[in-house]
Amino acid sequence: MTTSPENPSAATSGLTAQCQQYKAAAENVRELLLADLIHICEIPAPTGGEEPRIRFMANRFAEIGLADIAIDTEGNGTATIPGREGRRNLLVLTNADTLVKEPKDRTVDVRADRLVGPFVGDNSIALATLTTLPLLLEKLNLTFKANIVLLASTRSLGRGNLQGLKHFLTTVGRSFAAGLCLESVQLGRLNYHCMGLLLGDVWCRLPENYNWSQYGATGSIIPMSDIISRISQISLPRRPLSTIVLGMIRGGITANNIARETVLSFEARSESQEILKAIKQQLSDIIAEVGARSGVNITLDVIAQREPGGLDIGHPLVRRASEVLTALGLQPMLYSTTSQLSALRDAKIPGLTVGLTLGERRYELDEIDESVTINPLTTGLAQVVAILQAMDEDEAQ
């Protein structure tokens, strides 16, 4: 797959034909991908408890006959599709852990056109793509010059803070020419840049000497509501894009007991490191002020901090990936993300994130149900092959 500056339309039609060929071949491995997806999805993998899921991945890698199958000291599962030349390495990766607590029933419901179940999207499809990609390449009889290193990384989410991936990148002893991060949804996304991130908890606790007999004692919830109200007043610019998500709050035990402890979990994101710093400063000021006024102990626990950065939108890799998506009939959705890209960026590895199918997530209190459609998966797989091929050919990037 090479672009031809002399005849761009010929190059485009060549790419389209190639992508259609990949898509047709992907149809032949769809059943294997779905089977692995169900297996993977039904293996519990909370952050820090990914071992059974990684073992499944490693067994699959071994069955397929991949090289260098290993589970490292952080529990990351990895394997290599050896390249023809093997001078360069390309990394294809996704996180193995699932968000929030484990559901009671994690069985996957298979309908005629979709799969439904907790975490069926996030990130089981991406993991199943790692186990299916070698089979797809075999069906296509396609080899790369570079080694393709497949990685299911641990401790990515929440307090994990990409710990597995960072460990892998610093200890693997290989350099990577490029990295492709896989996300189950949404097909069409093309993330080339990562947003800066500040992830943390605000803890509001009653002091030991709290006066319980005082009529009107408000416990930890009222000061927390004050903090929330103040955070909502922080002014954020539309450009560079910046947001604060107050995602979770918990505290208290019953309606008629004063809450001793309340926790607010938040995530601030920005394309600007300066704005993130300012948000953090304002949070600290709010906490200090509300704490002083209410007489309760309020602390900020920063779980993760990541700087913004990544590729420029005009980077050849972004352009080539955009062409691939377009050739597959997708409208590329170019935007910044907070995924594993930041660890690649820190390791100075040019990276992209793509999605594999379409889906949605439904919340019901603390239960999560996800639904993903099956048909677009072949397009998602074809896209991975074509982008890897572009990365393989683009030695000058």
Added chain:
Amino acid sequence: MSSPRWLRQLLRHAPAKPRRQLAVADWLSSRTFHHSQFADLKALVQEKERQNLRISLCLPALNEAKTIGKEIILLKAELMTRYPLLDELAVIDSGSTDQTMEVAAAYGASIYAASDILPQYGDKQGKGVNLWKALYQLRGDIIIYIDADISNIRPHFAYGLVGPLLRLPEVQYVKAFYDRPLISAKGARLSGGGRVTEILVRPLFSLFFPELTAIIQPLSGEYAGRRAALERLPFPIGYGVETAHLLDIYQRCGLAAFAQTDLDQRIHRNQSTHALGKMAFGILQTFFRRWPIADAAKALPAMAAVLRQFQHCEDHYEQIEFPLREEELPPIITTPEYQRAFKRCP
């Protein structure tokens, strides 16, 4: 009440092979397996090829759209595409009105309407009918039957059952057993299920067929058998089919013909006590029709074919009558259609 004519004929014309005596304790230790003992699928496929056997898997279904797709994907991907252990995977449908057929088709199973197979043998519906018709429709030397309502299906449900048949030539029939968490509105709990087994079948076996109590879950819906054994069995059309298989194979070949495999856990729908009452009624009919019970039961009044249960209405109790006759299809080998199709004679 006497044994049906076909059963007496079968027993007379096809005398049982010399029964190998196997003490229950020996049987339990030598014929009870865990599915992980057969997890080397490459070796199983080699063994199957060495013996030149064909293996068919049948999913009898009635309105199982919610679970059948998953069963097909997992069994087909692992046991046909990755490892060619199964030669065919078919759904025999009793006339589903939900999307069972569409979902099964979407994931590449062969689909047959039970009513289209050997229609001259009546249009009765029931799991036993589907299993019996599968013997005619499918080509395997070994047939695996797996219920289509299992939400936690895994490939070991099939290879765990076929493993003993490939390893031990004298084994004719393999039963599954498992921990059976029941799904309730509040999620899964760790154990339970098998109420009809524990309060009906096990006491009956303990009274009349103590050796058969070695079979941990005699009513499990998952089993595999050799065609040569299955084709000689009558098939009750409904709830009695599992019990009939055990009693009839035991009568012909003794305990040595059986093996059982632990499949770990099976998540299924819980059934109401009333539904279990019907199941028990069908099983009792099957039981009393069989040797030597049938001969002893001659002195009893004729068996009724109506189950009576109660329901509470506003200010009174109402008795509801369920006509439930556990009819039986003859051994398929006695049908001319089967004899022609498979070149077999009884």
